[in-house]
Amino acid sequence: MRKGTRVGINTAVHLLLDCSGSMTPNIRLASTACHAVASALETVGINVAITAFPASHDPVSTEQKTVGRLVRHGQRVHPRLKVAAVGTTPLAESLWWVMQEMLPLCEARKLILLLTDGDPDTPTCALEAIRHAERLGFxxxxxxxxxxxxxxxxxxxxxxxxxxxxxxxxxxxxxxxxxxxxxxx
Incomplete structure (x- = not known):
């Protein structure tokens, strides 16, 4: 054994997957790619999470969940990433939620990787969320x-x-x- 210092990764990554209706032809491949990337990141010691947005949509109700946790920070990455592509693109709300989830994490670096095929429902609010995330160090x-x-x-x-x-x-x-x-x- 030797005494010494070693540079750690000390990073958390959150994959944010757009599951709006326009992603229908691509959702299966997109969720598979998220799983592959998350698994690779986990292997090298990065704290990773995957969230889908919007999470679900009930055709009988007008209620739509904004986000759905697929893999939580600290949870082992699993292949059960069953998502359906429905609804709109609530990017601003999803970014605010991800920031809330990541702020208490102990990692010094916090990265958010967004995967989307369309513009957000409220572009001005989404841009404000991005700018705020950057000010917070994301x-x-x-x-x-x-x-x-x-x-x-x-x-x-x-x-x-x-x-x-x-x-x-x-x-x-x-x-x-x-x-x-x-x-x-």
């Missing part, structure tokens, strides 16, 4: 499936894909770049 990254206007407010921290086959490699690449870039700085 690093917000995003992957847009097709053109998503809100992403222009995340210069250098977003990627756009046009085919679902690009999703997993882009997710891995964006997070790898974020994790390595900050550690070197």
């Amino acid at each position: 690093e917000v990254y995003a992957i847009g499936i097709g053109a998503v206007n809100i992403l222009q407010h995340l210069p250098g921290r977003h990627r756009t894909i046009n085919a679902m086959a690009e999703l997993a490699p882009v997710m891995f690449g964006l997070l790898q770049g974020a994790l390595v870039r900050r550690r070197r700085a």
